[in-house]
Amino acid sequence: MENEPLIDEALKRELTALYGAGDRHYHDLSHVEAMLALAGECRRLLHDPDAVEAAIWFHDAIYDSRAKDNEAKSAALAEQKLSGRVSSERLSRIVAMIDATATHQLPQLDDEKATSDAALFLDMDLAILGAEPGAFDAYEKAVRREYGWVEEPMWRAGRAAVLKSFLARPHIFHTAEFQRRFEAQARKNVQRSLAALEAG
Template structure:
């Protein structure tokens, strides 16, 4: 158990197949790879880098834009696939990080290192908000395609509500590193998106 990686090549192949589904325009393998690249940048900051990597791989493994329980089902899948590879406490931490992506609120970890890992993990997941304008716009279009079953007025109202919730937070990101690196651009991107969503097309 100690010597084999949490996410071995067989598991990567299995999860990659889920992320390659045709209805995933943003929540696909490119999103996972972008998060893994950021995790590599901050690897020295993690208390448990492998647990963070596992949370990255599993956090969107189950994704249905019509469902409300994707995070819970993804956490369940992680528990099922990682059982026997990892001790119960570590598995619980991985599951809590995955569940936290539903509302992007930190899990109530007592352990400072675990809380720090979760903070960085959640910030990596939202880093697209602070991407360059072209990349952010591509992300917005991709998410819209994932919700192509939602009629435009309903989409605009729902998306505005989500973005306003983010803007109302004192900070979009939990860690100082990500606030410095992504927050100013993220606020500009979100404000621009809200403006576009508010313009009447009719």
């Protein structure tokens, strides 16, 4: 059971179809692939790379910009699809990682190694904030398109609140690795985006 890949080819095909939905402009397969590439770069730091890879594949599987429970639904899908392929303890860690993307706060896990993996996973999800300015701007435009139904004043207020919440943290990223690589650029990008939103 534990030796088989958590995400086999059939599951990849199924998830790829979900990520290919027409209303996705950022939360699509390229976001998953970017996170998988970061997981590859950080493999030496991960205690259970396969569990992190499974969390990456599932974390945005359900995505509706009008809904408030995407993370919970994505976690439930992971639970359903991975049940029987993985120990219940490992599955609960994967589910906790996915659920944590709702707030980007570290989940309460009773295991130091699992907490470390969750921190790296959450940082991979936010790495785009620390991308070079052109890539960050493309990300911002793509997210705006996903929320195309939101009126501009509402969008500006809502998005500004999200960005301010990141800036208010002592660190945007949980891990030393991502702070070193992305923190300074992420703060510049987010401040620039916030200034543009507030300027209207």
